[in-house]
Amino acid sequence: MDQQRPRIRLRFTALYAVTLLVVLLGAAATLRYAVHDALQREFDKSVLASAGLVQQFFRAEIEEYVTVEATLAHIAGELVFEERAIRIRKPDGSLFKIVGAPVRRARRPLSGPVRTVRFALDPDLAPKWNIEVDASEANVIALQARIDRWFGVGIPLLVLCAAVAGWWLTGRTLRPVGRMADAASRIAPASGARLPIDDPTDELGRLGLRFNALLDRLDGALAQQRDFLADAAHELRTPIARLRARVEVAMLKPSIAGDSSVLPAIDQELRAVSQHVDELLQLARADAAGEDAPMRAESLFLDDVVMDELPRWQPEAQRRHMTLDYSALEESPVVGDASLLPRMISILVDNAIRYGHDGGRVQVRVRPADAAAVLDVEDDGIGIPEQDRARIFDRFYRGDAARIQRPDGSGLGLAIAAWIVQQHHGTIAVTAGAHGGTLVQVRLPLAVN
Structure with missing residues (x-):
């Protein structure tokens, strides 16, 4: 050192x-x-x-x-x-x-x-x-001069003794700071090492505790970043591998390259990769902004946002012969971001259609209740087992049934939806639907005129 x-x-x-x-x-x-x-x-x-x-x-x-x-x-x-x-x-x-x-x-x-x-x-x-x-x-x-001499000799001597004592006492007091500085210089990223704390109740001890708590948060952030990168690489590897396989087959067999199904398949894989990248960028921006992420707050009606967003999902629902019901929409004013709320609604409806049964039903309801605007998205699909609900909003997490039915999913949609709800100071919960599927309920603060 x-x-x-x-x-x-x-x-x-x-x-x-x-x-x-x-x-x-x-x-x-x-x-x-x-x-x-x-x-x-x-x-x-x-x-x-x-x-x-x-x-x-x-x-x-x-x-x-x-x-x-x-x-x-x-x-x-x-x-x-x-x-x-x-x-x-x-x-x-x-x-x-x-x-x-x-x-x-x-x-x-x-x-x-x-x-x-x-x-x-x-x-x-x-x-x-x-x-x-x-x-x-x-x-x-003469007596006054003698007193002056006492002062002239005694005061410097006393100050010198006090300085020596102060030097020793200050060194003893700052010794924990020196140990903390030495320990801090030896701390490696994600090593788990922490600053030594002599007395957690004094000022230096409380400073050390706060610094150690900061190191805990940094280690957690680094671990989350590593997990995020590993999961992202894993999720992107599959569609990219499928895309490469199609391209290699087309290159080995030129006759197949002229097949009309090759380009649509490649386009579908590219769209999947593009969607994964968009979701990863969304979460990366959310992590960078934290709780202070900028939000363009404006007065909106949640029922109008749902009414504007859902028609674009009708073709997908019709393709699977599903009924997309959004007739139960009551006026519910909220203060929110006009770009984030449609994204959240789109994620929930997409999941309901994606994991529903062909010929099934998806219901979207909006109503005011208990000073909150309540959004319900309910399907009669495969449902979510109770043991999986606690982790359903974790990034890249997908239940076994979801992986079997839709292996192309990323496991990021609900994490993004939960972040959007959090930015609006709301809550999101997943329960069993009335018809055996899944009910996702979002509660946002009701705007007050």
Whole structure:
């Protein structure tokens, strides 16, 4: 088997990885924004808390030190803040003290970037005195950078792991498809081989079942075609063999060629072959068109169609001294094909005359009944045994009695008639006639005005 690139597997894996990447990037962006916002809020709270601590000390110590200057000088020497520089400014804006100045000078400067925030010391106790807080944002930025690094490393690693897992999972999921493709490449026509089905209840299993059903139908069609060709060859072989025999005899004995019976016999054989070929073409077209065969539907009266068709069979009936009775014709409107319905009637009447007894009777009746136009063709001939009726509409099938009485038949007429009835959404059935012969009944939907 040719190894091909796993395009579907690759596409599914890439789609899965890209989708996961987009989702993770969206989630990371949202989370990063939320963390940044939370860190900023906490930073603002800490700056406010530093200023508030100075304000609380000032209010607590002002009673002991009485003056604002003395109180602030005491506070500036007592309080020390990490990563903070707090300056106290006089009402004129000049610098008064730096809180924790001796300790601050011993330390390194604040790491940038630095944010400066000003607060009023106490509008009542120290009017116009202000506190300036310098706060380093370095820790916040470092934490944000650390989170970004986690995202930068974690997201690609997670997508890579997901892609590997998706590749494995997709391969495992598509493995039945690969087995099906391998099996399909090994299936030969009419071999009976089918696709392997792991689980008939999942999507791939149902697809395999449908494909196997399609193979069953194709095998059936191929078998039907083989049978059709074999039967057609068999049916055509006999008249062609008789025709060749007559021609060879005429060639060996030129005196016979002048016999007036030779040409009519050859003509009769040619007509039989031509009829077989026409019937085969009719069935071939029916098979090719299937259930969607085109039909020129028009409003007709079935009784009129019978009335127009039957007179052409009177000479054959008279030749055999038979009575062709079609007096019981009631008005029965139908929607049908004006070329197919006469063909169906002709087949049924031809069979009734062909397999009737000399001097017998053929009755053709048309009547409306139960929303259907009913056509009855009844004879008093050899009849059809009950065991043969189930197969009477099969192609090339002929009962023993029919072969004995008329060996020149093809066994295709009733198959064509059944197909025409089916195209008109009707039914056809064969039963025993009232006088020992055969009754063929056709029911077509009655047209509604």
